[in-house]
Amino acid sequence: MSRDQTIHRERRISTGVGGLDQVLQGGLPENHLYLVEGDPGTGKTTLALQFLLEGRRQGENVLYVTLSETESELRTVAKSHGWSLDGIGLFELGTIEERLNAEEQYTVFHPAEVELSETTKRICEEVDKSQATRVVFDSLSEMRLLAREPLRYRRQVLALKQFFAGRKCTVVLLDDRTSEQTDLQLQSISHGVILLERLAAEYGGARRRLTVAKMRGLQFMEGHHDFSIRFGGLILYPRLIASQNRMATPRPGRREEAHSGKPQLELLLGGGIHYGTSTLIMGPAGAGKSTLITQYALTLAQQGNRVACYVFEETRDNFLERAGGLGLDLSAQIELGNITVEQVGPAEMSPGEFTYKIRTAVENENTRVVVIDSLNGYLNAMPSEAFLLIQMHELLVYLNERGVLTLMVLAQHGLVGAAMHSPIDVTYLADTVILLRYFEAFGEVRQAIAVIKKRTGGHERAIRELHVTGNGIEVGQPLTDFEGVLTGIPVYKGKPEDLISGRVP
Numbered sequence: 001m002s003r004d005q006t007i008h009r010e011r012r013i014s015t016g017v018g019g020l021d022q023v024l025q026g027g028l029p030e031n032h033l034y035l036v037e038g039d040p041g042t043g044k045t046t047l048a049l050q051f052l053l054e055g056r057r058q059g060e061n062v063l064y065v066t067l068s069e070t071e072s073e074l075r076t077v078a079k080s081h082g083w084s085l086d087g088i089g090l091f092e093l094g095t096i097e098e099r100l101n102a103e104e105q106y107t108v109f110h111p112a113e114v115e116l117s118e119t120t121k122r123i124c125e126e127v128d129k130s131q132a133t134r135v136v137f138d139s140l141s142e143m144r145l146l147a148r149e150p151l152r153y154r155r156q157v158l159a160l161k162q163f164f165a166g167r168k169c170t171v172v173l174l175d176d177r178t179s180e181q182t183d184l185q186l187q188s189i190s191h192g193v194i195l196l197e198r199l200a201a202e203y204g205g206a207r208r209r210l211t212v213a214k215m216r217g218l219q220f221m222e223g224h225h226d227f228s229i230r231f232g233g234l235i236l237y238p239r240l241i242a243s244q245n246r247m248a249t250p251r252p253g254r255r256e257e258a259h260s261g262k263p264q265l266e267l268l269l270g271g272g273i274h275y276g277t278s279t280l281i282m283g284p285a286g287a288g289k290s291t292l293i294t295q296y297a298l299t300l301a302q303q304g305n306r307v308a309c310y311v312f313e314e315t316r317d318n319f320l321e322r323a324g325g326l327g328l329d330l331s332a333q334i335e336l337g338n339i340t341v342e343q344v345g346p347a348e349m350s351p352g353e354f355t356y357k358i359r360t361a362v363e364n365e366n367t368r369v370v371v372i373d374s375l376n377g378y379l380n381a382m383p384s385e386a387f388l389l390i391q392m393h394e395l396l397v398y399l400n401e402r403g404v405l406t407l408m409v410l411a412q413h414g415l416v417g418a419a420m421h422s423p424i425d426v427t428y429l430a431d432t433v434i435l436l437r438y439f440e441a442f443g444e445v446r447q448a449i450a451v452i453k454k455r456t457g458g459h460e461r462a463i464r465e466l467h468v469t470g471n472g473i474e475v476g477q478p479l480t481d482f483e484g485v486l487t488g489i490p491v492y493k494g495k496p497e498d499l500i501s502g503r504v505p
Contacts, residue, residue, distance in 0.1 A: 010217075013134075013170060016054030017047065019236025020194075023212060023221045028192065030133075032216075033161050033171045035187060038196030042208065043229050044174045045069070045077055047196070048136040049085075050233045051172055055134040056087045063089040063132035065123055067142035068176075081233055091126045093119060119146060120156055124163050133169055140175040140186070154185055161189060191216050204347025210236060226352025237352035240359070242397035255456060258369075258405050261299040264475035268451055270459035273432050275368065277456055278396045278406040280375075280427060283436030287447055288468045289409045292434070293371050294323045295472050296407055298330060300369050301338040307369040308361040309341045310354070312377020313411075316343040319373075327471040346380040351391055354378070358395065362402055370399060374409035379424055392429055400431075431455040436466065439485045441492070448485050449475060 012027035021027045028034060038044050052062040066074065071092045078085050127135060140157070147153035157173075164171050175186070187193045192215040199207045209224045227236040255274035259266060266272050273279050281289045290313075297307045311319045319341060323330055333339040340361070344354060361367040372378065379388055399406050408430065412422050427433050433453040439446055449466040451459040462478035463485050482490040 014054050014058075015047075016050035016052075017234055017236055019225070019227070019238050020047075020210070022238045023210075023225055023236065024215065024218065025220055028170060029218060030170050031168050032191035033164060033173065033189075034192045034194065035173050035175060035190040036194045036196065037175045037177055037187075039198060040176050042196035042198045043227070043234050044176070044196060045074070045138065046081070046229055046234050048138065048172055048174060049074075049078060049081075049083065052088050052134055052136060053083060060133045061089070061131050062087075062134040063091060063127060063130045064136045064138065065091045065093070065126065066138045067093050067119075068139045081231060083233075089126075089130045089132060091123070091130075093122065119143070120159060123160070127164075127167070127169065135164070135169055135171045136174065137171065138174045140173055154189075157186060158189060187214065190214070192218070201347070204345075207350050209350075209352075226350040228350070228353060237350070237356040239352065240355050240391070240394045240398055242394045242401065245398050246401050258296070258300055260296050262295065262473060262475055264464065264477075265449075265473070268449065268460045268462065268464055268475060269432070270451075270454065270457050273405065273454075274456045275405045276400050276403045277431035278400065278408065278429070279432040279434065280408045280410060280430035281434045281436065282410045282412055282422065282427075284412050284414060284438060287436040287438060288449075288466055288473060289411070289436060290319075290322070290373055291326055291328070291468050291473055292436075293373060293407045293409060294326075294328045294330070297339060297369065297371055298323075298328050298333065300405075301330075301333040301336075305338065305368045306361075306366055307333075307339045307371065308358070308365075308367045309339065309371040309373065310344050310358075311341060311373050312344050312346055312380075313374055314343075316341050319343075325470075326468065344377065346377045351378070351387075355391065355395055359398070362399065362404055367404065369405045369407065372406070372408045374411055375424075375426060376411050388424060389426065389429070392426060396429055427453065435486070437486050437488065439482075439488050439490050441482070441490060448479065450486065 010029040010031075012024075013030045014021050014027045015024070036044050036047060048064070052064060055062040064074065071090050074090060075085055123137070137160075143156060144153050147156060160171075173190070193213040195211045195213050197209050197211070199209065201207055208227050208229065210227050211224055212220050212222070221238055221241065223239050225236055225239050227234055229235075255276050257272040257274055259272045281292055283289050297309060301307045309319075314322075320330055320334075330339050330341070334341065342357070358370055361370070375392075378392075396406060408426075410422060410424075410426065430453070432451070432455070435450050435452050437448045437450075439448055447466040447468070448463050450463045460478075462480070463482075464478050465476035467474040467476065479485055479490075481493055483493055484490045
């Protein structure tokens with residue numbers, strides 16, 4: 001048996017963070033030394049406590065060795081998450097200031113040599129005494145200060161690693177990266193390295209992300225994974241990889257149609273849209289985009305489907321009030337549990353967390369319809385356009401594989417004419433694209449609807465008039481007597497007598 005096969009079969013232990021276990025594809029291989037790096041405030045202590053709490057839950061002896069924080073501070077952190085540290089060994093060494101102030105007591109040896117050796121000795125004695133199978137050491141920056149010289153510091157870390165190598169113990173070392181340069185040699189001697197980052201946004205809350213930089217002999221999910229720190233600890237949102245989340249049982253070849261309950265709209269769409277596809281509704285503000293997707297959401301919920309609506313642009317109450325004013329009262333379906341409406345704050349929620357919410361709704365709540373209103377708000381949550389397209393592609397592929405119908409709204413800039421443009425081009429990602437437009441005719445501002453694209457079947461090439469009424473939406477007859485409707489300034493090509501008699505749509 002090869003060494004790689006031996007490592008692969010090593011027993012895994014849970015980190016106490018479900019999402020991290022998923023990234024590591026089962027947890028950490030036991031009885032090794034791991035390094036968790038991150039600037040102050042990134043969540044290292046929280047992650048370390050969750051690691052020990054999981055060990056306590058499984059009946060293991062666990063130990064937290066602290067040089068940088070007092071026992072009182074650790075208990076305060078635990079209390080803020082609703083945790084009790086009973087059953088967790090806490091070994092608090094004297095503060096670094098107290099040790100360094102004793103320099104005049106040493107005459108032959110440099111005080112750093114004496115204190116570092118004494119510190120390492122006391123740690124080893126406490127580990128042997130506690131018989132701990134999980135140990136957290138917080139933090140290496142204090143040992144670095146004691147060592148004063150890089151060579152002595154690395155020797156002490158190696159000595160710690162050799163000490164733990166002879167014991168059945170999994171060790172997590174915390175490092176706050178307060179040194180001027182990243183210590184790559186420290187990373188090289190660790191069995192695995194986990195990096196925590198806290199990114200300050202130009203507006204809104206800070207974003208946090210985790211990266212597994214190294215894990216010997218273990219396949220893991222590479223890349224950045226968003227996480228947040230909430231009451232109860234660190235919550236990690238593993239990056240969505242659509243190819244790894246395919247259904248074990250393929251869906252039937254024939255796609256099921258989803259209908260809006262509006263016959264003229266069904267004619268325009270060539271029979272309806274399909275589950276397992278995505279539909280993008282584009283148009284200027286107020287053209288009826290949200291009303292159209294609400295029409296679908298209500299009709300499909302009344303048919304017994306679970307529908308999850310994520311609202312970026314308005315509050316949940318405003319969304320429900322507006323829908324009710326248009327004859328699309330969602331309250332009954334919400335009470336039945338067929339519709340959920342969640343208000344999303346793009347300044348406070350990372351894209352990874354948003355994707356995680358959708359996955360939870362699909363996998364745990366059997367959601368068949370996902371509504372995103374709108375992509376403009378989702379775009380505001382992203383650092384750049386390129387990342388939005390990649391994440392949207394993975395999300396839509398995942399939802400399509402699960403047989404979910406995805407309805408998305410994209411608000412275009414401008415109102416009519418050549419000034420109309422989209423903040424980002426996502427039309428190639430969607431299977432069906434519906435375009436809404438304002439146009440001027442006979443002294444009135446009217447609305448039009450057209451299907452620009454449909455991958456799963458034929459559709460009308462006609463442009464129809466759209467009416468938003470007190471009973472939802474109504475789709476009129478094709479505007480055959482007009483040219484240039486989509487430009488916003490159409491030209492009437494019908495018969496003069498039709499115009500005079502008012503028989504035009």
